[in-house]
Amino acid sequence: MTPIEKRLPDVTDRHQLFFIVSTFYDAVRQDAELGPIFNEIITEWDEHLEKITDFxxxxxxxxxxxxGNPVLAHQLVDQQQQESITPYHFGTWLFYWLQTINTHFEGPNAEILKDKSRKMQTILYMKIFEYRKKKKQ
Ligand code: HEM
Ligand code: HEM
Known part of the structure:
Protein backbone atom coordinates (compact mmCIF):
# COMPACT_ATOMS: atom_id res chain seq x y z
CA MET A 1 0.00 0.00 0.00
CA THR A 2 1.42 3.40 -0.93
CA PRO A 3 1.20 6.00 1.80
CA ILE A 4 -1.19 8.86 1.14
CA GLU A 5 0.89 11.91 0.46
CA LYS A 6 -0.26 14.81 2.55
CA ARG A 7 0.40 18.17 0.96
CA LEU A 8 -0.14 21.48 2.62
CA PRO A 9 -0.92 24.67 0.70
CA ASP A 10 1.50 27.57 0.38
CA VAL A 11 0.73 31.04 1.71
CA THR A 12 -0.61 32.99 -1.25
CA ASP A 13 -3.00 35.62 0.12
CA ARG A 14 -3.63 37.99 3.02
CA HIS A 15 -6.45 35.84 4.34
CA GLN A 16 -3.99 32.98 4.96
CA LEU A 17 -1.54 35.38 6.58
CA PHE A 18 -4.26 36.63 8.92
CA PHE A 19 -4.98 33.01 9.84
CA ILE A 20 -1.28 32.43 10.64
CA VAL A 21 -1.05 35.60 12.71
CA SER A 22 -4.24 34.82 14.66
CA THR A 23 -3.30 31.18 15.31
CA PHE A 24 0.19 32.23 16.35
CA TYR A 25 -1.13 34.78 18.85
CA ASP A 26 -3.58 32.26 20.30
CA ALA A 27 -0.53 30.21 21.30
CA VAL A 28 1.64 33.17 22.35
CA ARG A 29 -1.06 34.58 24.60
CA GLN A 30 -1.23 31.29 26.49
CA ASP A 31 2.52 30.99 26.95
CA ALA A 32 3.62 31.40 30.56
CA GLU A 33 6.37 33.92 29.77
CA LEU A 34 5.22 35.69 26.62
CA GLY A 35 1.49 35.72 27.39
CA PRO A 36 1.53 38.23 30.24
CA ILE A 37 3.71 40.69 28.26
CA PHE A 38 1.46 40.69 25.20
CA ASN A 39 -1.77 40.65 27.19
CA GLU A 40 -0.65 43.58 29.30
CA ILE A 41 0.58 45.84 26.50
CA ILE A 42 -1.88 45.09 23.70
CA THR A 43 -5.43 46.13 24.42
CA GLU A 44 -6.90 46.46 20.91
CA TRP A 45 -6.39 42.93 19.65
CA ASP A 46 -8.47 43.21 16.45
CA GLU A 47 -6.37 46.19 15.44
CA HIS A 48 -3.13 44.47 16.41
CA LEU A 49 -3.88 41.36 14.34
CA GLU A 50 -4.64 43.51 11.28
CA LYS A 51 -1.45 45.52 11.81
CA ILE A 52 0.77 42.45 12.13
CA THR A 53 -0.92 40.90 9.08
CA ASP A 54 -0.10 44.09 7.16
CA PHE A 55 3.51 43.88 8.38
CA GLY A 68 4.67 51.48 12.01
CA ASN A 69 8.00 51.43 13.74
CA PRO A 70 8.69 47.88 14.94
CA VAL A 71 12.19 48.68 16.16
CA LEU A 72 11.02 51.44 18.48
CA ALA A 73 7.94 49.39 19.50
CA HIS A 74 10.18 46.60 20.84
CA GLN A 75 12.63 48.98 22.47
CA LEU A 76 9.69 50.42 24.39
CA VAL A 77 8.31 46.98 25.23
CA ASP A 78 11.70 46.17 26.77
CA GLN A 79 11.68 49.44 28.75
CA GLN A 80 8.15 48.73 29.92
CA GLN A 81 9.41 45.28 31.06
CA GLN A 82 12.37 46.78 32.98
CA GLU A 83 14.88 45.71 30.30
CA SER A 84 14.08 42.06 30.92
CA ILE A 85 13.57 40.89 27.31
CA THR A 86 16.14 38.24 26.40
CA PRO A 87 17.01 36.15 23.34
CA TYR A 88 15.02 33.43 25.11
CA HIS A 89 11.81 35.43 24.59
CA PHE A 90 12.67 35.74 20.92
CA GLY A 91 13.40 32.00 20.76
CA THR A 92 9.98 31.21 22.19
CA TRP A 93 8.34 33.72 19.86
CA LEU A 94 10.09 32.06 16.90
CA PHE A 95 9.11 28.58 18.07
CA TYR A 96 5.39 29.45 17.89
CA TRP A 97 5.80 31.27 14.58
CA LEU A 98 7.60 28.34 12.91
CA GLN A 99 5.25 25.80 14.47
CA THR A 100 2.15 27.64 13.26
CA ILE A 101 3.47 27.91 9.71
CA ASN A 102 4.73 24.30 9.59
CA THR A 103 1.42 22.93 10.84
CA HIS A 104 -0.66 24.55 8.10
CA PHE A 105 1.51 25.54 5.15
CA GLU A 106 4.44 24.52 3.02
CA GLY A 107 6.14 25.96 -0.04
CA PRO A 108 8.35 28.86 -1.12
CA ASN A 109 6.30 31.59 0.58
CA ALA A 110 6.07 29.61 3.81
CA GLU A 111 9.87 29.38 3.71
CA ILE A 112 10.18 33.14 3.14
CA LEU A 113 8.00 33.83 6.19
CA LYS A 114 10.20 31.57 8.30
CA ASP A 115 13.52 32.86 6.96
CA LYS A 116 12.60 36.50 7.42
CA SER A 117 11.41 35.96 10.98
CA ARG A 118 14.76 34.37 11.81
CA LYS A 119 16.60 37.40 10.46
CA MET A 120 14.20 39.79 12.14
CA GLN A 121 14.62 38.39 15.62
CA THR A 122 18.38 39.01 15.52
CA ILE A 123 17.89 42.58 14.32
CA LEU A 124 15.17 43.33 16.85
CA TYR A 125 17.13 41.99 19.78
CA MET A 126 20.25 43.90 18.71
CA LYS A 127 18.20 47.10 18.48
CA ILE A 128 16.79 46.54 21.96
CA PHE A 129 20.31 46.04 23.29
CA GLU A 130 21.58 49.21 21.56
CA TYR A 131 18.72 51.21 23.05
CA ARG A 132 19.60 50.06 26.56
CA LYS A 133 23.24 51.04 26.10
CA LYS A 134 22.31 54.42 24.64
CA LYS A 135 20.05 55.14 27.60
CA LYS A 136 22.92 54.55 30.01
CA GLN A 137 25.36 56.86 28.24
C1 HEM B 1 8.12 50.24 8.56
C2 HEM B 1 9.03 49.32 8.66
C3 HEM B 1 9.51 48.45 7.52
C4 HEM B 1 9.35 48.58 6.17
C5 HEM B 1 8.62 49.67 5.39
C6 HEM B 1 10.00 47.44 5.56
C7 HEM B 1 10.03 47.17 4.19
C8 HEM B 1 10.71 46.15 3.61
C9 HEM B 1 10.81 45.93 2.19
C10 HEM B 1 10.14 46.79 1.11
C11 HEM B 1 11.57 44.83 1.99
C12 HEM B 1 12.02 44.27 0.65
C13 HEM B 1 11.01 43.38 0.09
C14 HEM B 1 11.16 42.04 0.63
O1 HEM B 1 12.23 41.42 0.46
O2 HEM B 1 10.22 41.56 1.25
C15 HEM B 1 11.96 44.34 3.30
C16 HEM B 1 12.71 43.22 3.53
C17 HEM B 1 13.14 42.81 4.77
N1 HEM B 1 12.87 43.41 5.97
FE1 HEM B 1 11.69 44.98 6.24
N2 HEM B 1 10.55 46.67 6.54
C18 HEM B 1 10.28 47.26 7.74
C19 HEM B 1 10.67 46.81 8.97
C20 HEM B 1 11.52 45.77 9.19
C21 HEM B 1 12.04 45.39 10.48
C22 HEM B 1 11.75 46.12 11.77
C23 HEM B 1 12.82 44.31 10.28
C24 HEM B 1 13.62 43.53 11.27
C25 HEM B 1 13.33 43.42 12.48
C26 HEM B 1 12.80 44.00 8.87
C27 HEM B 1 13.46 42.97 8.29
C28 HEM B 1 13.47 42.70 6.96
C29 HEM B 1 14.17 41.56 6.39
C30 HEM B 1 14.98 40.51 7.16
C31 HEM B 1 13.95 41.62 5.01
C32 HEM B 1 14.42 40.63 3.96
C33 HEM B 1 15.82 40.86 3.57
C34 HEM B 1 16.30 39.58 2.92
O3 HEM B 1 15.56 39.04 2.09
O4 HEM B 1 17.37 39.13 3.28
N3 HEM B 1 12.00 44.90 8.25
N4 HEM B 1 11.43 45.17 4.27
C1 HEM C 1 11.10 38.19 15.09
C2 HEM C 1 10.35 38.43 16.14
C3 HEM C 1 9.29 39.50 16.18
C4 HEM C 1 8.69 40.18 15.16
C5 HEM C 1 8.92 40.04 13.66
C6 HEM C 1 7.75 41.10 15.77
C7 HEM C 1 6.96 41.99 15.06
C8 HEM C 1 6.17 42.96 15.62
C9 HEM C 1 5.51 44.03 14.91
C10 HEM C 1 5.58 44.25 13.40
C11 HEM C 1 4.84 44.77 15.81
C12 HEM C 1 3.99 46.03 15.54
C13 HEM C 1 4.82 47.27 15.80
C14 HEM C 1 4.04 48.53 15.51
O1 HEM C 1 3.90 48.87 14.32
O2 HEM C 1 3.55 49.16 16.45
C15 HEM C 1 5.04 44.17 17.11
C16 HEM C 1 4.50 44.62 18.29
C17 HEM C 1 4.73 44.06 19.51
N1 HEM C 1 5.63 43.06 19.81
FE1 HEM C 1 6.72 42.03 18.48
N2 HEM C 1 7.79 40.95 17.13
C18 HEM C 1 8.72 39.98 17.43
C19 HEM C 1 9.07 39.54 18.68
C20 HEM C 1 8.52 39.98 19.85
C21 HEM C 1 8.87 39.50 21.16
C22 HEM C 1 9.92 38.44 21.46
C23 HEM C 1 8.10 40.17 22.06
C24 HEM C 1 8.02 40.09 23.57
C25 HEM C 1 8.85 39.50 24.33
C26 HEM C 1 7.26 41.08 21.30
C27 HEM C 1 6.31 41.91 21.85
C28 HEM C 1 5.56 42.81 21.15
C29 HEM C 1 4.56 43.66 21.76
C30 HEM C 1 4.17 43.66 23.22
C31 HEM C 1 4.04 44.47 20.74
C32 HEM C 1 2.98 45.55 20.86
C33 HEM C 1 3.64 46.88 21.08
C34 HEM C 1 2.62 47.99 21.21
O3 HEM C 1 1.56 47.91 20.56
O4 HEM C 1 2.90 48.94 21.95
N3 HEM C 1 7.55 40.93 19.97
N4 HEM C 1 5.88 43.08 16.97
Missing part, protein backbone atom coordinates in the same frame (compact mmCIF):
# COMPACT_ATOMS: atom_id res chain seq x y z
CA UNK A 56 3.87 40.36 7.00
CA UNK A 57 1.92 41.13 3.82
CA UNK A 58 4.46 43.88 3.19
CA UNK A 59 7.36 41.47 3.61
CA UNK A 60 5.75 38.66 1.63
CA UNK A 61 3.72 40.39 -1.09
CA UNK A 62 5.21 43.90 -1.08
CA UNK A 63 1.91 45.57 -0.09
CA UNK A 64 2.15 48.99 1.51
CA UNK A 65 -0.61 49.10 4.14
CA UNK A 66 1.77 48.77 7.12
CA UNK A 67 2.91 52.00 8.74
Missing amino acids: WAMHLFGTKAYT
Whole structure:
Protein backbone atom coordinates (compact mmCIF):
# COMPACT_ATOMS: atom_id res chain seq x y z
CA MET A 1 0.00 0.00 0.00
CA THR A 2 1.42 3.40 -0.93
CA PRO A 3 1.20 6.00 1.80
CA ILE A 4 -1.19 8.86 1.14
CA GLU A 5 0.89 11.91 0.46
CA LYS A 6 -0.26 14.81 2.55
CA ARG A 7 0.40 18.17 0.96
CA LEU A 8 -0.14 21.48 2.62
CA PRO A 9 -0.92 24.67 0.70
CA ASP A 10 1.50 27.57 0.38
CA VAL A 11 0.73 31.04 1.71
CA THR A 12 -0.61 32.99 -1.25
CA ASP A 13 -3.00 35.62 0.12
CA ARG A 14 -3.63 37.99 3.02
CA HIS A 15 -6.45 35.84 4.34
CA GLN A 16 -3.99 32.98 4.96
CA LEU A 17 -1.54 35.38 6.58
CA PHE A 18 -4.26 36.63 8.92
CA PHE A 19 -4.98 33.01 9.84
CA ILE A 20 -1.28 32.43 10.64
CA VAL A 21 -1.05 35.60 12.71
CA SER A 22 -4.24 34.82 14.66
CA THR A 23 -3.30 31.18 15.31
CA PHE A 24 0.19 32.23 16.35
CA TYR A 25 -1.13 34.78 18.85
CA ASP A 26 -3.58 32.26 20.30
CA ALA A 27 -0.53 30.21 21.30
CA VAL A 28 1.64 33.17 22.35
CA ARG A 29 -1.06 34.58 24.60
CA GLN A 30 -1.23 31.29 26.49
CA ASP A 31 2.52 30.99 26.95
CA ALA A 32 3.62 31.40 30.56
CA GLU A 33 6.37 33.92 29.77
CA LEU A 34 5.22 35.69 26.62
CA GLY A 35 1.49 35.72 27.39
CA PRO A 36 1.53 38.23 30.24
CA ILE A 37 3.71 40.69 28.26
CA PHE A 38 1.46 40.69 25.20
CA ASN A 39 -1.77 40.65 27.19
CA GLU A 40 -0.65 43.58 29.30
CA ILE A 41 0.58 45.84 26.50
CA ILE A 42 -1.88 45.09 23.70
CA THR A 43 -5.43 46.13 24.42
CA GLU A 44 -6.90 46.46 20.91
CA TRP A 45 -6.39 42.93 19.65
CA ASP A 46 -8.47 43.21 16.45
CA GLU A 47 -6.37 46.19 15.44
CA HIS A 48 -3.13 44.47 16.41
CA LEU A 49 -3.88 41.36 14.34
CA GLU A 50 -4.64 43.51 11.28
CA LYS A 51 -1.45 45.52 11.81
CA ILE A 52 0.77 42.45 12.13
CA THR A 53 -0.92 40.90 9.08
CA ASP A 54 -0.10 44.09 7.16
CA PHE A 55 3.51 43.88 8.38
CA TRP A 56 3.87 40.36 7.00
CA ALA A 57 1.92 41.13 3.82
CA MET A 58 4.46 43.88 3.19
CA HIS A 59 7.36 41.47 3.61
CA LEU A 60 5.75 38.66 1.63
CA PHE A 61 3.72 40.39 -1.09
CA GLY A 62 5.21 43.90 -1.08
CA THR A 63 1.91 45.57 -0.09
CA LYS A 64 2.15 48.99 1.51
CA ALA A 65 -0.61 49.10 4.14
CA TYR A 66 1.77 48.77 7.12
CA THR A 67 2.91 52.00 8.74
CA GLY A 68 4.67 51.48 12.01
CA ASN A 69 8.00 51.43 13.74
CA PRO A 70 8.69 47.88 14.94
CA VAL A 71 12.19 48.68 16.16
CA LEU A 72 11.02 51.44 18.48
CA ALA A 73 7.94 49.39 19.50
CA HIS A 74 10.18 46.60 20.84
CA GLN A 75 12.63 48.98 22.47
CA LEU A 76 9.69 50.42 24.39
CA VAL A 77 8.31 46.98 25.23
CA ASP A 78 11.70 46.17 26.77
CA GLN A 79 11.68 49.44 28.75
CA GLN A 80 8.15 48.73 29.92
CA GLN A 81 9.41 45.28 31.06
CA GLN A 82 12.37 46.78 32.98
CA GLU A 83 14.88 45.71 30.30
CA SER A 84 14.08 42.06 30.92
CA ILE A 85 13.57 40.89 27.31
CA THR A 86 16.14 38.24 26.40
CA PRO A 87 17.01 36.15 23.34
CA TYR A 88 15.02 33.43 25.11
CA HIS A 89 11.81 35.43 24.59
CA PHE A 90 12.67 35.74 20.92
CA GLY A 91 13.40 32.00 20.76
CA THR A 92 9.98 31.21 22.19
CA TRP A 93 8.34 33.72 19.86
CA LEU A 94 10.09 32.06 16.90
CA PHE A 95 9.11 28.58 18.07
CA TYR A 96 5.39 29.45 17.89
CA TRP A 97 5.80 31.27 14.58
CA LEU A 98 7.60 28.34 12.91
CA GLN A 99 5.25 25.80 14.47
CA THR A 100 2.15 27.64 13.26
CA ILE A 101 3.47 27.91 9.71
CA ASN A 102 4.73 24.30 9.59
CA THR A 103 1.42 22.93 10.84
CA HIS A 104 -0.66 24.55 8.10
CA PHE A 105 1.51 25.54 5.15
CA GLU A 106 4.44 24.52 3.02
CA GLY A 107 6.14 25.96 -0.04
CA PRO A 108 8.35 28.86 -1.12
CA ASN A 109 6.30 31.59 0.58
CA ALA A 110 6.07 29.61 3.81
CA GLU A 111 9.87 29.38 3.71
CA ILE A 112 10.18 33.14 3.14
CA LEU A 113 8.00 33.83 6.19
CA LYS A 114 10.20 31.57 8.30
CA ASP A 115 13.52 32.86 6.96
CA LYS A 116 12.60 36.50 7.42
CA SER A 117 11.41 35.96 10.98
CA ARG A 118 14.76 34.37 11.81
CA LYS A 119 16.60 37.40 10.46
CA MET A 120 14.20 39.79 12.14
CA GLN A 121 14.62 38.39 15.62
CA THR A 122 18.38 39.01 15.52
CA ILE A 123 17.89 42.58 14.32
CA LEU A 124 15.17 43.33 16.85
CA TYR A 125 17.13 41.99 19.78
CA MET A 126 20.25 43.90 18.71
CA LYS A 127 18.20 47.10 18.48
CA ILE A 128 16.79 46.54 21.96
CA PHE A 129 20.31 46.04 23.29
CA GLU A 130 21.58 49.21 21.56
CA TYR A 131 18.72 51.21 23.05
CA ARG A 132 19.60 50.06 26.56
CA LYS A 133 23.24 51.04 26.10
CA LYS A 134 22.31 54.42 24.64
CA LYS A 135 20.05 55.14 27.60
CA LYS A 136 22.92 54.55 30.01
CA GLN A 137 25.36 56.86 28.24
C1 HEM B 1 8.12 50.24 8.56
C2 HEM B 1 9.03 49.32 8.66
C3 HEM B 1 9.51 48.45 7.52
C4 HEM B 1 9.35 48.58 6.17
C5 HEM B 1 8.62 49.67 5.39
C6 HEM B 1 10.00 47.44 5.56
C7 HEM B 1 10.03 47.17 4.19
C8 HEM B 1 10.71 46.15 3.61
C9 HEM B 1 10.81 45.93 2.19
C10 HEM B 1 10.14 46.79 1.11
C11 HEM B 1 11.57 44.83 1.99
C12 HEM B 1 12.02 44.27 0.65
C13 HEM B 1 11.01 43.38 0.09
C14 HEM B 1 11.16 42.04 0.63
O1 HEM B 1 12.23 41.42 0.46
O2 HEM B 1 10.22 41.56 1.25
C15 HEM B 1 11.96 44.34 3.30
C16 HEM B 1 12.71 43.22 3.53
C17 HEM B 1 13.14 42.81 4.77
N1 HEM B 1 12.87 43.41 5.97
FE1 HEM B 1 11.69 44.98 6.24
N2 HEM B 1 10.55 46.67 6.54
C18 HEM B 1 10.28 47.26 7.74
C19 HEM B 1 10.67 46.81 8.97
C20 HEM B 1 11.52 45.77 9.19
C21 HEM B 1 12.04 45.39 10.48
C22 HEM B 1 11.75 46.12 11.77
C23 HEM B 1 12.82 44.31 10.28
C24 HEM B 1 13.62 43.53 11.27
C25 HEM B 1 13.33 43.42 12.48
C26 HEM B 1 12.80 44.00 8.87
C27 HEM B 1 13.46 42.97 8.29
C28 HEM B 1 13.47 42.70 6.96
C29 HEM B 1 14.17 41.56 6.39
C30 HEM B 1 14.98 40.51 7.16
C31 HEM B 1 13.95 41.62 5.01
C32 HEM B 1 14.42 40.63 3.96
C33 HEM B 1 15.82 40.86 3.57
C34 HEM B 1 16.30 39.58 2.92
O3 HEM B 1 15.56 39.04 2.09
O4 HEM B 1 17.37 39.13 3.28
N3 HEM B 1 12.00 44.90 8.25
N4 HEM B 1 11.43 45.17 4.27
C1 HEM C 1 11.10 38.19 15.09
C2 HEM C 1 10.35 38.43 16.14
C3 HEM C 1 9.29 39.50 16.18
C4 HEM C 1 8.69 40.18 15.16
C5 HEM C 1 8.92 40.04 13.66
C6 HEM C 1 7.75 41.10 15.77
C7 HEM C 1 6.96 41.99 15.06
C8 HEM C 1 6.17 42.96 15.62
C9 HEM C 1 5.51 44.03 14.91
C10 HEM C 1 5.58 44.25 13.40
C11 HEM C 1 4.84 44.77 15.81
C12 HEM C 1 3.99 46.03 15.54
C13 HEM C 1 4.82 47.27 15.80
C14 HEM C 1 4.04 48.53 15.51
O1 HEM C 1 3.90 48.87 14.32
O2 HEM C 1 3.55 49.16 16.45
C15 HEM C 1 5.04 44.17 17.11
C16 HEM C 1 4.50 44.62 18.29
C17 HEM C 1 4.73 44.06 19.51
N1 HEM C 1 5.63 43.06 19.81
FE1 HEM C 1 6.72 42.03 18.48
N2 HEM C 1 7.79 40.95 17.13
C18 HEM C 1 8.72 39.98 17.43
C19 HEM C 1 9.07 39.54 18.68
C20 HEM C 1 8.52 39.98 19.85
C21 HEM C 1 8.87 39.50 21.16
C22 HEM C 1 9.92 38.44 21.46
C23 HEM C 1 8.10 40.17 22.06
C24 HEM C 1 8.02 40.09 23.57
C25 HEM C 1 8.85 39.50 24.33
C26 HEM C 1 7.26 41.08 21.30
C27 HEM C 1 6.31 41.91 21.85
C28 HEM C 1 5.56 42.81 21.15
C29 HEM C 1 4.56 43.66 21.76
C30 HEM C 1 4.17 43.66 23.22
C31 HEM C 1 4.04 44.47 20.74
C32 HEM C 1 2.98 45.55 20.86
C33 HEM C 1 3.64 46.88 21.08
C34 HEM C 1 2.62 47.99 21.21
O3 HEM C 1 1.56 47.91 20.56
O4 HEM C 1 2.90 48.94 21.95
N3 HEM C 1 7.55 40.93 19.97
N4 HEM C 1 5.88 43.08 16.97
